[in-house]
Amino acid sequence: MKAVSQALAGIGQYGFWVRDFCRAVVIHGPPKGQTLNEAFRIGIKSLPILLIISGFVGTNLALQGYNAFKPLGGQRLVGMFVSLAGVRELAPIIAAAMIAAKAGTEMASQIGVMKIREQVDALEVMAVNPLAYLVAPRMIGIMLMLPALTIIAIFVMLSAAYTVSVYQLGLAGHEFIQFAQESIEPIDFLYGAIKAMIFGLIICTISCFFGFNCGKGPEGVGQATNRAVVTSSVLCIILNYFLSELLYGGAL
Amino acid sequence: MLNTLATIGQFGNFAGGVATRMIRRPLFLREVIAQLWTTTIRCFLPVIAVTFPFGMVFALQGLEIFRIFGAERMLSSLISIATLRELSPVLASVLVAAQGGSSCAASLGAMRIKEELDATEVMAVDSLKYHVVPRVIAMTVACPLLNIAGSIAGVAGGYFTAVHVKGESGGIFLAELWAFMGPMDIYGGLIKTTLFGLTIGLISCYHGYRATGGAAGVGKAVNDTVVHGVVAFISLNYFLTSALFGSVAP
Numbered sequence: 027m028k029a030v031s032q033a034l035a036g037i038g039q040y041g042f043w044v045r046d047f048c049r050a051v052v053i054h055g056p057p058k059g060q061t062l063n064e065a066f067r068i069g070i071k072s073l074p075i076l077l078i079i080s081g082f083v084g085t086n087l088a089l090q091g092y093n094a095f096k097p098l099g100g101q102r103l104v105g106m107f108v109s110l111a112g113v114r115e116l117a118p119i120i121a122a123a124m125i126a127a128k129a130g131t132e133m134a135s136q137i138g139v140m141k142i143r144e145q146v147d148a149l150e151v152m153a154v155n156p157l158a159y160l161v162a163p164r165m166i167g168i169m170l171m172l173p174a175l176t177i178i179a180i181f182v183m184l185s186a187a188y189t190v191s192v193y194q195l196g197l198a199g200h201e202f203i204q205f206a207q208e209s210i211e212p213i214d215f216l217y218g219a220i221k222a223m224i225f226g227l228i229i230c231t232i233s234c235f236f237g238f239n240c241g242k243g244p245e246g247v248g249q250a251t252n253r254a255v256v257t258s259s260v261l262c263i264i265l266n267y268f269l270s271e272l273l274y275g276g277a278l
Numbered sequence: 279m280l281n282t283l284a285t286i287g288q289f290g291n292f293a294g295g296v297a298t299r300m301i302r303r304p305l306f307l308r309e310v311i312a313q314l315w316t317t318t319i320r321c322f323l324p325v326i327a328v329t330f331p332f333g334m335v336f337a338l339q340g341l342e343i344f345r346i347f348g349a350e351r352m353l354s355s356l357i358s359i360a361t362l363r364e365l366s367p368v369l370a371s372v373l374v375a376a377q378g379g380s381s382c383a384a385s386l387g388a389m390r391i392k393e394e395l396d397a398t399e400v401m402a403v404d405s406l407k408y409h410v411v412p413r414v415i416a417m418t419v420a421c422p423l424l425n426i427a428g429s430i431a432g433v434a435g436g437y438f439t440a441v442h443v444k445g446e447s448g449g450i451f452l453a454e455l456w457a458f459m460g461p462m463d464i465y466g467g468l469i470k471t472t473l474f475g476l477t478i479g480l481i482s483c484y485h486g487y488r489a490t491g492g493a494a495g496v497g498k499a500v501n502d503t504v505v506h507g508v509v510a511f512i513s514l515n516y517f518l519t520s521a522l523f524g525s526v527a528p
Contacts, residue, residue: 075509082512089519090364094356097458110343115335123372127504131380135497142493194520244391244496248384251500255376260327263369267331270338 043235047157054155056162064163068129069171073178076124080179083120084186087112092195101197105205108187113210114274117180118218119266122225125172126258130233133164134254137237138247146238161234165227172226173219180218217273224269225262232258292484296414299407306412313416317378321424324373329366329428333435334443336360341444351450353440355457361432362459363523367467368515370428371474374421375507379482382413383503386486387496395487410487414479421475422468429467466522473518474511481507 091107137160140146149156184206191197233254240250336357344350386409389395398405433455441448482503489499 075505078509079512082516085516086364086519089516089523090360093363093523094359094458098352106343110339114339124508127376127508128501131497131501131504135494135501139494139497243388244493245384245388247493248381248388248496248500251497252377252380252384255380255504256324256373259372259376260324263328264331267334267338270335274342275338 039239040232040235043238044231047161047231047234050155050157051162054158056166057159060159060163061166064167065171066167067132068125068164068167069175072125072128072171072175075128076121076175076179077182079124080117080120080182081186083116084108084112084183085190087116087183088187088190088195092191092197101195102201103205104187104191104195104197105202106209108191108202109184109206109210112183112187113180113214113218115266115270117183118176118221118225119263120183121172121176121179121222122229122262123259125168125175125226126229126233126255126262129168130229130258131251131255133230133233134237134240135247135251137234138240138250141238141240142242142246156238161230164234165230168226168230169223172222172229176218176222177215180215220273221266221269224265228261228265229258232261288488289481289484292487293480295406296410296480296483299404299411300415306408309408309412310415313412314419317374317382317416317420318423320381321370321374321377321420322427324377325370325424325428326431328369328373329361329432330435330438332365332369333357333361333432333437334439336365336432337436337439337444341440341446350446351454353446354436354451354454355459357436357440358433358455359458359463361436362429362463362467364519366428366432367425367470367474368512369432370425371421371471371478371511372508374417374424374475375478375482375511376504378417378420379478379503379507380500382417382479383482383486383489383499384496386410386413386483387489387499390487390489391492391496406487410483413483414476417479417482418472418475421471421478425467425471462522469522470515470518473514477511477514478507481510 087108088104091104091111092101095101095103095107137146140160146156146160149159188199188202191202192199236250236254236257240246337353340353340356341350344353386395389409395405395409398408437448437451440446440451485499485503485506489495491498
């Protein structure tokens with residue numbers, strides 16, 4: 027019972043925090059010259075990890091698709107399976123989970139450390155609004171970079187799946203490409219980018235919220251980082267269902 | 279480049295130290311059970327909260343494809359295979375890395391910063407044996423247990439969307455659930471998650487145990503744990519899947 031009321035209190039605090047943040051951005055505006063820095067740190071630094079992860083997800087998608095369709099004699103459909111599952115669902119969610127794990131934890135721990143070293147209070151003393159100064163550049167950075175990373179993830183995932191299906195599973199390359207081309211539509215990339223932007227919004231606000239509400243000492247920072255990554259990845263995956271239902275489920 | 283190699287070497291050294299201490303007595307059984315309990319309880323809700331929606335999405339997208347071929351019957355057998363083989367092991371392990379691994383790194387890192395680990399050593403208790411080995415064992419055992427819960431939740435999520443949202447027949451869903459399932463599908467997921475749990479446990483304890491430089495160091499340890507843990511087990515996953523489910527061209 028206590029846990030439930032604590033969770034509800036947390037959600038309420040988060041709502042108030044987001045309101046304060048919006049107000050601060052409207053009044054003070056994002057600081058100049060920080061955004062590109064943050065975008066670099068979020069996007070480029072996460073790129074190698076994203077490449078590795080999405081490559082291996084693509085290989086596994088091909089392997090499992092092959093296994094699933096083989097009993098039916100439909101190995102040729104691997105190209106379609108990989109491109110539909112990869113482009114529509116896995117690439118946005120993998121990119122979001124990786125950014126939550128890399129950039130989200132970094133945000134939470136950086137802001138948490140600033141909080142316990144009272145650097146946040148120092149900002150306020152200097153009449154700089156910490157919400158606008160610290161959070162807004164990260165928000166713009168992540169919302170610029172995550173759609174781009176998602177598109178890159180799609181490309182890497184499909185290339186890895188192609189490599190595995192042609193060289194390990196011995197399927198015909200031109201069939202793979204043909205089925206992939208038939209099943210992907212240009213609008214899918216736009217939907218992927220929309221999903222990624224919403225995930226970026228969630229990851230940034232959740233991670234910065236936990237950073238700002240960090241407890242005392244090293245454990246506090248560790249705990250805030252831990253909670254940030256778990257909450258943001260769980261929320262992204264739950265929200266993904268509703269976004270998919272909205273974008274692909276025939277509601278539009 | 280050289281630094282990366284040095285880190286890998288240090289990690290191997292650390293893993294070797296943990297492995298030898300795992301075999302030798304005494305084993306702090308009470309500590310192991312306490313860690314296992316907290317890890318499982320902490321990760322249980324996040325794992326369910328992730329695999330259930332993923333099963334739902336799978337049903338949503340799968341149904342759309344199968345309707346093209348008029349093969350809606352096949353949906354449930356595909357969901358169960360995909361969930362047991364791939365989705366649930368990977369998602370459960372991601373959550374174990376994010377929740378269990380990072381909290382393990384955070385607590386070990388805080389102990390290191392506060393010199394509690396040194397205090398343990400001063401009292402002639404082997405800190406690797408007392409603090410690290412129970413955590414690694416707990417993570418190795420908790421990961422397959424959570425995978426079982428995640429598989430059930432994933433299939434339940436698929437059932438929910440297919441039957442209650444999209445109006446497929448529930449009887450056909452349940453009847454076709456085990457159509458292509460073999461024993462290897464069930465064991466395969468468990469073997470995979472055991473190895474993933476071991477990897478995550480070793481990586482998180484390595485980063486926590488070697489944390490330096492105050493609160494920022496703990497934050498960095500947690501960050502590195504999640505990133506390295508996920509990268510390590512996803513790349514391991516490819517080779518395990520190839521080996522376990524035998525997907526090499528004849």
